[in-house]
Amino acid sequence: MVQTDNLTFHYKKAEHTFRFPNIALKEQEHLLILGKSGIGKTTLLHLLAGLLKPASGALVIDEVAINSLSHSELDKFRGQNIGLVFQKSHAVRSLNVLDNLKARLFFSKKSINHTIIDSLLEQLDLTETKKKQINELSEGQLQRLGIAMAVVHNPQVILADEPTSNLDDENCMAVLQLLQQQAGKNRANLIVITHDIRIKSAFKNVITL
Numbered sequence: 757m758v759q760t761d762n763l764t765f766h767y768k769k770a771e772h773t774f775r776f777p778n779i780a781l782k783e784q785e786h787l788l789i790l791g792k793s794g795i796g797k798t799t800l801l802h803l804l805a806g807l808l809k810p811a812s813g814a815l816v817i818d819e820v821a822i823n824s825l826s827h828s829e830l831d832k833f834r835g836q837n838i839g840l841v842f843q844k845s846h847a848v849r850s851l852n853v854l855d856n857l858k859a860r861l862f863f864s865k866k867s868i869n870h871t872i873i874d875s876l877l878e879q880l881d882l883t884e885t886k887k888k889q890i891n892e893l894s895e896g897q898l899q900r901l902g903i904a905m906a907v908v909h910n911p912q913v914i915l916a917d918e919p920t921s922n923l924d925d926e927n928c929m930a931v932l933q934l935l936q937q938q939a940g941k942n943r944a945n946l947i948v949i950t951h952d953i954r955i956k957s958a959f960k961n962v963i964t965l
């Protein structure tokens with residue numbers, strides 16, 4: 757469950773105040789947030805992930821009022837409940853694929869279950885990359901690893917920042933399907949933020965900033 761109420765934000769020294777439309781997602785619902793470049797999509801995603809603090813307004817995820825958490829409580833909450841899919845890989849280059857996933861679980865304080873990791877690698881067609889270094893992966897494999905790292909700890913909310921904008925039509929739909937499948941499997945909310953209108957029809961809930 758993700759709910760926002762009159763979220764606003766301004767960057768230090770900037771004059772502009774962002775005012776975001778309210779979000780009300782029940783368990784397992786998905787949402788697409790569209791908007792042109794510079795409108796504040798990534799800013800909103802970072803607010804939803806608790807990486808930025810709103811100037812005013814409320815954010816509630818699974819009945820936890822995110823604004824009222826201390827820094828350390830917020831870090832712990834994010835680590836356990838949020839999965840972030842970035843446009844560019846955030847995998848640690850000195851670790852192989854398996855160790856990146858294990859590190860993600862370690863930082864989420866979740867136990868390492870090899871059966872779950874193997875099954876996730878298989879679903880994302882990454883089994884043969886398990887022991888590979890990050891610089892040995894193709895762009896598509898890197899992108900799928902980004903999804904694996906975002907969902908391996910079974911988060912309640914998956915937030916994806918422009919996951920498809922650099923992809924051709926075929927891969928765009930494939931990545932979207934993987935995100936939706938993983939969200940469905942985890943019974944998680946999925947929020948995708950993008951200017952890529954190709955994926956609009958794949959969502960029932962759409963907000964345009």
Ligand SMILES: Nc1ncnc2c1ncn2[C@@H]1O[C@H](COP(=O)(O)OP(=O)(O)OP(=O)(O)O)[C@@H](O)[C@H]1O
Pocket residue numbers: 767768770791792793794795796797798799800951
């Ligand atoms: N750290 C910052 N300090 C000041 N202004 C910032 C900062 N980060 C972003 N901005 C400004 O806030 C506005 C919104 O940025 P944001 O990255 O959220 O937009 P976006 O919609 O995600 O854009 P894009 O689609 O191009 O990635 C932009 O005008 C940007 O220059």
